[in-house]
Amino acid sequence: MKIVSYSCKPYDKKALIQVFDASWDSLYLDVLLDLDTLAYAHGAEVVSAFVNDRLDAKVLKILAEGGTRLIALRCAGFNQVDLQAASDVGISVVRVPAYSPYAVAEHTVGLMLALNRKLYRAYNRVREGNFSLNGMLGFDMHGKTVGIIGAGRIGRLVGKMLKAFGCQVLVYDPFECHACQELELEQVDLESIWAQSDIISLHCPLTPESTHIIDTDSIAKMKTGVMLINTGRGALMATQAVIEGLKSQKIGYLGLDVYEKEGALFFEDHSTEIIQDDMFERLLTFPNVLITGHQAYFTQEALSHIAKTTAENIKAFQTKQPLINAVKVE
Numbered sequence: 105m106k107i108v109s110y111s112c113k114p115y116d117k118k119a120l121i122q123v124f125d126a127s128w129d130s131l132y133l134d135v136l137l138d139l140d141t142l143a144y145a146h147g148a149e150v151v152s153a154f155v156n157d158r159l160d161a162k163v164l165k166i167l168a169e170g171g172t173r174l175i176a177l178r179c180a181g182f183n184q185v186d187l188q189a190a191s192d193v194g195i196s197v198v199r200v201p202a203y204s205p206y207a208v209a210e211h212t213v214g215l216m217l218a219l220n221r222k223l224y225r226a227y228n229r230v231r232e233g234n235f236s237l238n239g240m241l242g243f244d245m246h247g248k249t250v251g252i253i254g255a256g257r258i259g260r261l262v263g264k265m266l267k268a269f270g271c272q273v274l275v276y277d278p279f280e281c282h283a284c285q286e287l288e289l290e291q292v293d294l295e296s297i298w299a300q301s302d303i304i305s306l307h308c309p310l311t312p313e314s315t316h317i318i319d320t321d322s323i324a325k326m327k328t329g330v331m332l333i334n335t336g337r338g339a340l341m342a343t344q345a346v347i348e349g350l351k352s353q354k355i356g357y358l359g360l361d362v363y364e365k366e367g368a369l370f371f372e373d374h375s376t377e378i379i380q381d382d383m384f385e386r387l388l389t390f391p392n393v394l395i396t397g398h399q400a401y402f403t404q405e406a407l408s409h410i411a412k413t414t415a416e417n418i419k420a421f422q423t424k425q426p427l428i429n430a431v432k433v434e
Contacts (some may be wrong), residue, residue: 114134138158176417216362259275
């Protein structure tokens with residue numbers, strides 16, 4: 105069985121080789137899946153893809169014509185896949201529903217602390233011999249109200265961690281969260297999140313309903329000086345609205361591990377290039393913005409679990425077992 109893995113960096117390949125069946129004809133490619141790279145997948149029954157690979161109707165049709173019957177995503181999100189088109193051409197889609205929620209939750213809290221206590225600025229100042237504390241004032245996390253959007257495992261873990269700091273934690277989710285009650289996380293509506301939160305952190309999936317959940321209208325309802333954190337999906341935020349919020353100082357702190365148009369930027373070295381994305385470059389000019397390149401998930405434990413679950417998904421497909429991690433059209 106031929107398997108082609110796209111967006112496969114050296115660390116991905118190392119993890120996958122350890123768990124992929126030796127009998128599989130495996131090809132590991134450090135390129136995005138798109139129309140220009142489709143030829144590599146011809147004849148492959150299985151294509152493994154990551155967050156920024158292109159899996160729209162046109163790509164899926166060509167994959168199906170080339171013999172592909174399974175898309176094995178190495179991520180939890182599946183907003184990049186046209187599920188209806190996949191179903192129409194007879195391609196099943198599986199994912200890794202959870203790898204290490206601790207990795208993302210810990211990175212989320214790390215962004216909050218780094219922004220609050222300006223750790224990134226302190227690092228540069230001390231290296232330059234500047235020990236002045238002017239402009240470095242932070243605040244106590246204790247007693248602050250944190251609004252979490254999305255009551256999945258990651259959102260609940262972030263809430264649990266922040267409770268240990270002495271924060272009041274509010275959670276919004278369209279479904280009732282019994283686990284939140286056990287953790288003493290107060291479930292509220294979105295309007296309460298906007299109005300009451302000193303810090304807002306995004307942990308919901310990207311759906312038509314949640315796209316640009318942070319926009320001009322929602323920002324206007326927030327406290328002046330609010331901290332926004334996004335380790336979910338880039339398109340949860342309308343970037344131009346966030347930039348305007350930063351300029352007006354309505355947004356006091358911004359921490360991003362994802363970006364609305366990250367596909368052309370993240371996971372690659374662009375240090376010798378002129379980046380053409382003007383909105384991204386504008387974000388980098390603000391002293392109260394901290395951006396990491398989609399690394400929240402990036403721990404040894406997470407990579408190992410992603411590889412293992414991907415291998416299990418493919419093995420289930422090969423042996424015609426139920427695809428327990430299948431993603432289907434609702």
